Amino acid sequence: MIEVLHEERKSAVLTPSSLACLAHMPTINLTAGCAHQCRYCYTRGYSTHPGEGKIRFYTNTLTKLRAELARKRKKPVAVYFSPSSDPFQPVPDVLEMAYDIFTFLLDAGIGVAFATKGMIPERHRALLASHAALVRGQIGLITHNARIATAFEPNAASPEVRLAQTAELLAAGIAIESRMDPLLPGLTDDEDSLDGLCRALASAGVRRVAASVLFLRPAVIWSLRRHVTDPTMLQPLLDAFVVKEKMRIHAGKSVVFSLPEKNRRAILGRLGAVAKRHGITVQFCACKNPDIASGTCNIAGRWDESAGGSRQLSLYEGR
Template identity: 50%
Template sequence: MTEVIKAKRKAAVLAPSQLACLSKLPTINLTAGCAHQCLYCYARSYSQNPGQGRVRLYENTLEKLRDELPRKRKRPRAVYFSPSSDVFQPVPEVLALAYNVFEYLFSNETGVALLTKGRIPDRHMSLLCANSTLVQAGIGITTLKTELLKIFEPRAATPEVRLSQAKRLIEAGVSTRIRIDPILPGLTDDAEDLNELLNAIASIGVKQIAISTAFLRPPIIRTLKGHVRDKRALDILLSHYESGPTLTMHGAGTSVIMPPAPLRRKIYSCVKQIAQQYSIATSICACKNGDLANGSCHIAGDWLGEPDARRQRFLFDSLDSVCRQE
């Protein structure tokens, strides 16, 4: 059970994210905190996060949106959900608010860009599909390995549910991408497992993926150490960051610890190579991997321009042959 703390949002509801790739679209978090409780989640350490097992629901979001949107001099083409929470958390109050907010945006010809690891209820799915030209969806899937998902994404939807939701969206004409982010080095980057995942992704008609390894910060490391009971898995994961660089998130200016560049190059090249075999284009999250790639991974869809993975400059194209099982 998730405890819901109701709160009134005081600041503007339509606010751009600091991240470079989201800086040109307004974004909305319906909650502070996220009931999915992924252990690698950066948002768990945010000061407004109400803590384990709780979310703070901004119950006046729709009211503020009704006030702000008509007064915008330049109407946004779309709104992104959500930079530091998930809009499809398994919490009835959050889902009810999400439905009403989406309905209001669609009735005002405003699009919805979303990224979720959650279960999309039928009612919401029908609404999204009925407004397919106003929706661009990202479905996050990190691995098909159930044991790892139980540890790292304990309350998110199963990969089967996420894949079937992506399929339904695609069939309804919704532009839909898969985001394999975060890849957990040593745990979810095995070539055979990636091939199985990409095969499943290709089988539902996905043509675009975006990828990144997990990033760490001291509070994330503390969360992992406090909650991952499988110490072997934890040690494997953390060992891949011991000599990794501290990079600056593009736009946000905050620091993140990443695996060493050669390891990331190897992982990304491997994913890209397998994805190519399935005619899937790969983008790298350049906000987190500024030393390896530039351009946009189109986390919010193509509201701000057509996606073209070929235009993203991969700084490691010469390493495309490194994908192999070890």
């Protein structure tokens, strides 16, 4: 059960992100914390996290967004949802707000980019489909194994549902990719697991995947130890991190514990080879792996070669 704290947001709605991939796009979090409660979620370590089993829902986001955009001389080309939460959490208030804000932005000709592990309700899917040229999405899927997904992502949509909605949104003409983030060392990074997942994604029509390997913060280690009670899942994961190294991510502002570089390279190489057999291209996330990857993982989609428009992406139109 998730406790929903209702609060008025005092700070700005449109915020810049520290991720290089989002450097040119304003972002919106509808909540602090996320009802999906993924056991590996990095946001547990953030100072704004509301605590275990809670989310902070901002009741005035749309009102403030309208006011902020009205004051801007140039409107954003697109907005990204959400750097530290998920717009499709199974909470009625959140889903209602997502629908209203997406409608407002799309009606204003402003694009919507999102990443989600949630169940996208039918009316939201219909809204996105009716504005396909203005929508980009990454649907997160770390495994096609339902047992592992339930253990690590207890409130997210099942792999089956995520694959089905991926196929549906792609068929509607929306630029949808998949996001394997995080790959779980010792659990989901072996060749058979990667092959099963890539096969399922290819069947859904996916051609591009962004990927990264789990890294650890103290709050994530605590969460894994507390919530992943099946030792056949927890132990191989912890064993994989017996040798780990400190790494600076997000422009050096945050220190995390990662697998050694050679281990991450090996996983990336394995995934790339498997994905290629299924006609899928993989981009490793450079924001989280600055030592071995470069370029963008396309988290907010490409806006300069779209199905419905050819507008160049910059933070504000006309710049």
